[in-house]
Amino acid sequence: MEREFLISKWLNNDLNDQELQAFKNLEDYDDLVKLDSSLQAFKAPEYDATKELKSVLSTIKSSKKQTTHWIKPFMRVAAILAICFSLYYYTTTIDTTITTEMAQKTTVDLPDASSVALNAKSVLVFNKNSWKNNREVELQGEAFFKVAKGSSFNVITETGTVKVYGTQFNVKQRDNYFEVICYEGLVGVTFNSQETKLKPGDSFLIIDGKMIAKEKENSLTPSWLNNESQFKSLPYKQVVEEFERQYNVNITLIGVDSEELFTGNFTHDSIEVAIKSITLPLHLTYSQSNDAIILKRE
Known part of the structure; x- marks a missing residue:
């Protein structure tokens, strides 16, 4: 040989x-x-x-x-x-990099047995070999963390850092949008050098650099884990952008105020049902050609 x-x-x-x-x-x-x-x-x-x-x-x-x-x-x-x-x-x-594309979700196990569910169009980066000495993950997009008992680490995003104290929480980092929701345990969110502690049901939301107050979260997990996106008094552009990520389409607004607040939801399982869910409440009409959708004010 x-x-x-x-x-x-x-x-x-x-x-x-x-x-x-x-x-x-x-x-x-x-x-x-x-x-x-x-x-x-x-x-x-x-x-x-x-x-x-x-x-x-x-x-x-x-x-x-x-x-x-x-x-x-x-x-x-x-x-x-x-x-x-x-x-x-x-x-x-070398780092481990996990990437999801449009209309794709996945679940990742961290070296300490914690699990991370990644939403569509997201990136998670960590280093397996240096985990004992450098417990950090970098996130672009949205992820739900279920932390193993006794573990702690930091979630680094472009806008802020989330300190884990052993918990379940959701982090969403998009363009000019940063949100952390605690579902169990305790997390610390550092923004502009100041840390805010979140208990179960607490949220931390920054849109366009401004802190937005939110009602208490009553759900046990984020809705997107069950293939549904929910919105409570959020700018309509956030709804449109999430719709594009979940269905891999391009949406054009004509005569629609993208800053208008929207409360509602849409499913990830049927684009026909989903598009009606985001247009009927605002009395919008729509037309679709392949992956291009136009929304108009009636």
């Missing part, structure tokens, strides 16, 4: 019995095993692969007993060492 193939599978702990025997028969088997043992104590951020490789080459040149017989296998080991260290550094610093 090819030497490189066996080493690659060995590094991935993926050798079968036949391959393992072939790997043990390699002439530099002992060197590779010693290399593996040395890697266990390696600290990625402190390693300079270029510097160490130069040191190895310098040692080889200064040795009085260098021979072609041992230089080649040693160089192979040095090359493998540099590659392994580079891979280790890369895999321990």
